[in-house]
Amino acid sequence: MVTRCNWAVKARRGQAVALAFTALFAVGCLVTYARPAYAQLSQSQKDLFAEQIHYFNVEEDVCGSADAPSGTLSQNVPVAYRDLFTKAASAAKINPNYLAALFVTEHGNAWPNPAGPWATSPSGANGPFQFMPGTWDAYKTDGDGDGKTDVQNLADAAFSAAKLIVGNGGTSSTPLGNLTHPYTHTPLPFTYIAGAYNAGGGTMEQYTTPSSPVDAPGLSKETINYVKNVYYLVTTDFQHGNPSYGNALGTVIDNTGGAAGAPSPSGATTAGSCGVGAVQGSIVQTALNLAWDSSKPNQWRKADAKPSYQKTMPTVHGTDPPENYWSDCGRFVATVMRSSGVDKNYVLATTTSQRDYVKSHPELYDVMPASNTSQFAAGDILISSAHTYIYVGPQPDGSNSRSASWVGANEEFAGSPSSFVPSAYNANVAGDYIIARFKGGV
Amino acid sequence: MQTSRSWRRLAPVLLALGVVVIIVLIILHKSANTTIYLAPSVANLQLDGKTIKPGGHYIVPGKHTLRATMTGFSDGTKSFVVPTKGATKVFLALSPNSVVGEQWYANHPDDNNLYQSIVQNEATSTSREQVTRLPLIKELPHVDNFYRVDYGKSLKNPNDPVATALYITVYSAAGKQQAIQWLTFKGYDPTLYEIVYIDKYSDGL
Numbered sequence: 278m279v280t281r282c283n284w285a286v287k288a289r290r291g292q293a294v295a296l297a298f299t300a301l302f303a304v305g306c307l308v309t310y311a312r313p314a315y316a317q318l319s320q321s322q323k324d325l326f327a328e329q330i331h332y333f334n335v336e337e338d339v340c341g342s343a344d345a346p347s348g349t350l351s352q353n354v355p356v357a358y359r360d361l362f363t364k365a366a367s368a369a370k371i372n373p374n375y376l377a378a379l380f381v382t383e384h385g386n387a388w389p390n391p392a393g394p395w396a397t398s399p400s401g402a403n404g405p406f407q408f409m410p411g412t413w414d415a416y417k418t419d420g421d422g423d424g425k426t427d428v429q430n431l432a433d434a435a436f437s438a439a440k441l442i443v444g445n446g447g448t449s450s451t452p453l454g455n456l457t458h459p460y461t462h463t464p465l466p467f468t469y470i471a472g473a474y475n476a477g478g479g480t481m482e483q484y485t486t487p488s489s490p491v492d493a494p495g496l497s498k499e500t501i502n503y504v505k506n507v508y509y510l511v512t513t514d515f516q517h518g519n520p521s522y523g524n525a526l527g528t529v530i531d532n533t534g535g536a537a538g539a540p541s542p543s544g545a546t547t548a549g550s551c552g553v554g555a556v557q558g559s560i561v562q563t564a565l566n567l568a569w570d571s572s573k574p575n576q577w578r579k580a581d582a583k584p585s586y587q588k589t590m591p592t593v594h595g596t597d598p599p600e601n602y603w604s605d606c607g608r609f610v611a612t613v614m615r616s617s618g619v620d621k622n623y624v625l626a627t628t629t630s631q632r633d634y635v636k637s638h639p640e641l642y643d644v645m646p647a648s649n650t651s652q653f654a655a656g657d658i659l660i661s662s663a664h665t666y667i668y669v670g671p672q673p674d675g676s677n678s679r680s681a682s683w684v685g686a687n688e689e690f691a692g693s694p695s696s697f698v699p700s701a702y703n704a705n706v707a708g709d710y711i712i713a714r715f716k717g718g719v
Numbered sequence: 720m721q722t723s724r725s726w727r728r729l730a731p732v733l734l735a736l737g738v739v740v741i742i743v744l745i746i747l748h749k750s751a752n753t754t755i756y757l758a759p760s761v762a763n764l765q766l767d768g769k770t771i772k773p774g775g776h777y778i779v780p781g782k783h784t785l786r787a788t789m790t791g792f793s794d795g796t797k798s799f800v801v802p803t804k805g806a807t808k809v810f811l812a813l814s815p816n817s818v819v820g821e822q823w824y825a826n827h828p829d830d831n832n833l834y835q836s837i838v839q840n841e842a843t844s845t846s847r848e849q850v851t852r853l854p855l856i857k858e859l860p861h862v863d864n865f866y867r868v869d870y871g872k873s874l875k876n877p878n879d880p881v882a883t884a885l886y887i888t889v890y891s892a893a894g895k896q897q898a899i900q901w902l903t904f905k906g907y908d909p910t911l912y913e914i915v916y917i918d919k920y921s922d923g924l
Contacts, residue, residue, distance in 0.1 A: 477863035649871020663838030675857030695840035707880035
C-alpha cells in the first residue's frame with residue numbers, strides 16, 4: 278500500500294516533470310516558430326525591427342497580424358468557411374464580413390458545399406466567387422500556396438476576391454454605408470464596392486454620384502438588389518438578406534467542415550498566406566515601403582531617400598554606398614528583392630546583369646517580352662538593357678510602379694529632373710523591356 | 720640709318736595691326752556651347768555627317784543630328800536644337816545588340832555608368848512625357864467585368880518611344896462597346912487614339 282503510494286507519488290512527480298519539460302519545449306517551439314528568420318538577420322536588420330520600421334518579409338507581410346482588419350467574422354457564417362474568409366480578409370486587410378457577404382450573395386443567399394461544384398453564369402462568371410475572366414486575370418491570387426491560381430479553387434478565389442475588394446477601394450476602415458446614399462465617395466462605403474463587384478467599377482463611376490439613391494438611374498435591377506442584399510446581410514448578422522433574394526441562410530450545406538471531398542479551407546489558407554502569393558505580395562509591399570509614394574525629381578542623394586530606404590539599402594549594398602547609388606534603379610530593385618527575403622541572390626547591379634540573371638534562372642522567374650500593361654501582375658520586375666522598375670499595381674496617386682533613376686557616375690544628371698531616389702513611377706514599355714515574374718523556389 | 724628709320728615708322732603700324740588681329744581673333748573665337756556625352760565614348764560619331772569627338776564644341780545655333788555607330792551596338796541617332804544663348808548637353812547612348820557589345824560595357828565601367836544613366840534618365844523622361852500626352856494613363860489599368868483598358872507600345876509608331884497605344888481586352892460581346900463608352904465618359908474621343916483590341920471573348924476564354 279505504502280509502496281504503491283510512493284510509486285504513485287513518484288509517478289505523479291515524474292508526470293509533472295515531464296509536463297514541465299513538454300511545456301518548456303512547446304514554448305521554445307512557439308518562440309522559434311514565431312520568429313524563424315530573426316536569428317538569421319544581420320544586426321542592422323535587427324535594428325530595423327527594434328525601431329519598428331516595417332521590414333517586410335514573408336512572415337511579417339501576410340502571416341503577421343500587425344494591421345488586423347476591422348471587424349470579426351459573424352458566428353453565423355458556417356464553420357467550413359470561417360477560417361478561410363478570416364485569413365483571406367486578413368491578408369487583404371479588409372473586414373471579413375464583407376467577403377462573406379459577397380460570397381453568399383453570389384450564391385443566392387445559400388451557403389454552398391465548399392467542395393463545389395461551382396456554377397458558370399450565362400455571362401461567363403465562374404468559380405466560388407463568380408469571377409469574370411478579365412477580373413480574374415487582374416486579381417487572381419494563389420490562396421492555397423500550390424503555385425497555381427485556379428478560379429474554381431475556393432481558397433484561390435477567396436484570396437482573389439479579397440484582393441478585388443481592395444482593388445475597388447476597400448481598406449481596413451471601409452464603412453458599410455447605408456441605403457439612402459450608398460454610393461458616397463469619402464469615405465467609399467462597402468455598398469459602393471459591392472456594386473462595383475457586381476456591375477464593374479466603370480458602371481458605378483458612370484451612373485452613380487455621391488448623392489445617388491440606391492436605385493440610381495442607369496444601374497441594373499440586379500445590381501441594385503445586389504447592393505441591398507449585401508447591406509441587409511451585414512446589418513442582420515447574416516440572418517437574412519434582401520427579401521427579393523432567396524433565403525436559405527439557415528440551411529447550411531455542411532456546417533461541420535467535414536463533408537466528404539470538401540477542401541480544408543483552414544489548411545489551405547495557412548499555406549496560402551505564407552506561400553508564393555505572399556512572396557509576390559512582399560515584393561510589392563517592400564517596394565512601397567522603401568520608395569516615396571510621390572515622384573521626387575532631382576532628389577538623388579541619400580538624404581533625399583525615404584528613411585526606410587536609408588536604413589535598408591546599406592544592409593544589401595554595404596555600408597556607406599557612393600552618393601549616386603541612392604538613385605540607381607538596379608540597386609533599388611536588388612534591395613527590394615533581397616531585403617524582402619524573396620530572392621537573396623538577386624544580382625546587385627547592373628541592369629544588364631540582372632536581366633541575364635532572371636533569364637538564366639527559369640526555376641525562379643517566368644520571363645516574357647513586355648508589350649503592354651495588361652500583361653503585368655503586381656510584383657513583376659520590368660528590365661531593359663539599362664533600366665528596371667517594379668510594377669506595384671494601381672496606387673491612389675495614379676502611379677503604378679516604383680523606380681529610381683540614376684544621376685550617373687560623373688553626376689552629369691545632377692541637375693536633371695529625371696534623376697531621383699526610389700519613388701512613384703508610371704510603367705512604360707518603350708524599348709526592349711522584359712517582364713520577370715518571380716515564381717518561388719528560394 | 721635708312722633701315723632703322725623705316726623700322727621705327729613701321730613698328731607702331733605693325734603693333735597696331737597685331738592688336739587688331741588679336742581683337743578680331745578674340746571676337747571670332749567662340750567658346751564651346753555644346754557638350755556631347757557619348758557611350759561608348761570611342762564609338763564613331765558624326766555631327767550632321769562630319770566626324771567629331773565627344774566633349775565640348777561650339778555648334779552653330781539651330782537643329783542638328785548626331786549619329787553614332789560601333790560594332791556590337793545598335794546604331795544611334797539624336798536630333799537636338801542648339802539655342803542662341805546658353806549651354807547645351809546632348810546625351811547619346813548605344814545599346815549593345817550582341818555579346819560583343821555587352822562584354823565591351825562590362826570591361827569599361829565608366830562608359831557603362833554613363834550608358835546606364837543616359838538610358839535611365841531617358842526612360843524617366845519618356846514615362847513623364849507619356850503621362851503628359853495621355854493623362855488617362857494615371858487611371859490605368861481600368862479593370863471592369865467585361866473589359867479592361869491598359870496602355871503599351873504603339874504598333875503604328877514603334878520607333879517613337881513616347882507614342883502610346885491603348886490596349887482594350889474584351890471578355891464579352893458587349894465589352895468593346897462598354898470600354899468605348901467608358902473612354903468617352905472619361906472625356907477621351909476614342910477615334911483620336913491608337914487602340915489595340917485583345918479579343919478574349921472570341922477565343923472562348
